[in-house]
Amino acid sequence: MDETTTPPRTAPGDTDREETAGESLFAEAVADWCRQLAGTLLEETGDRLLDTVRQAAGQLRELIECPGPVADAAPAAPPYRDRKGRLRNQTNPVMSARNPLAPPMVATGSGGAAEFSVVLPIQYQGPPRTLHGGYVSVLLDEAIWNAVRTEVRGISFTRELTVVYERPVPLGVPLTVTGRVTATEGRKTFAEGEIRSGGEICAHAHGLWIAPR
């Protein structure tokens, strides 16, 4: 793009124009590139690190210069308008394809239950080859919250969450994370969930979600 013909700048909060699908796909491709780079920083050292970062810089330049064909693709996490009409990005640090912190993931769910599958790379590592304990909570919180959302109108906020760690959650293999509502009492929703690897439960959780008055 010619800098001299760049139209007035727009950003979430401004409402100048919608982002194009191509721009959203570009943002998601850069987020994915960031995930690869995070892996490089943690998997490599010394000369090999320098070489791989140099290659990565070249890939970013190519992404910027030749975004490639996007005609048939739809962005996974395009910006949206909030209730006040403001342009907002999907920032969710667990699910959004636009957030380099997210693996990312897509949850499916209905009728008080939700599920997603994910394979996690080295940047989520706590003890060697296993998921950091805090991120075990992240996966369970997100899956159970998605289950609550299918059951309860409007938004509910986590009030309490208890996670029980049965065995290490492995990196690099498919994990299945599920959530389900167990009871509702007025504004309160009780729900639970678990993380499975190879059919075995690695961790489970239960908690309370409350809808604001």
Add this chain to the structure above:
Amino acid sequence: MDETTTPPRTAPGDTDREETAGESLFAEAVADWCRQLAGTLLEETGDRLLDTVRQAAGQLRELIECPGPVADAAPAAPPYRDRKGRLRNQTNPVMSARNPLAPPMVATGSGGAAEFSVVLPIQYQGPPRTLHGGYVSVLLDEAIWNAVRTEVRGISFTRELTVVYERPVPLGVPLTVTGRVTATEGRKTFAEGEIRSGGEICAHAHGLWIAPR
């Protein structure tokens, strides 16, 4: 570096040579650059996104070509040798300066207590302007585990963690996260902690850590 004179590749797991301080500082600078880029992907849309990513690509190129003076600096998270002598990166997704997922942070602690301070940017956002509930658990898990580590010889693993959410944890302002051991019984350590913002407790947690036999 001239590709033709690059020595044999080394990586965590290989033991060819230690990484230099300059290389570690470079890795940490790239991780920090990644954090900025993650913010850009979530704060910008459309033309402004394209411009800012283009600028970021230029900054990465400068980092690679002119790493700058590093004589007086010491890396925060250099690789280390594990018990078997293998070169390992500090991968911790909450603390390590080398991991773009980490804010990062440094915990201080002794005698069964630990504390750190952190300001979190947009990539950790759940509800607008506040921390994702799963990441509330991440901060508490990490602070309390650091407290346990000051009290207990060797490693202890989280068995159970309960987090109580009192009010939203704000982004963009200093948070103080503390952990402390409340009791020990043989291989079991009981501990608790909280997240404070502006003196108010936003969330607290308690849990059980167990040392392997």
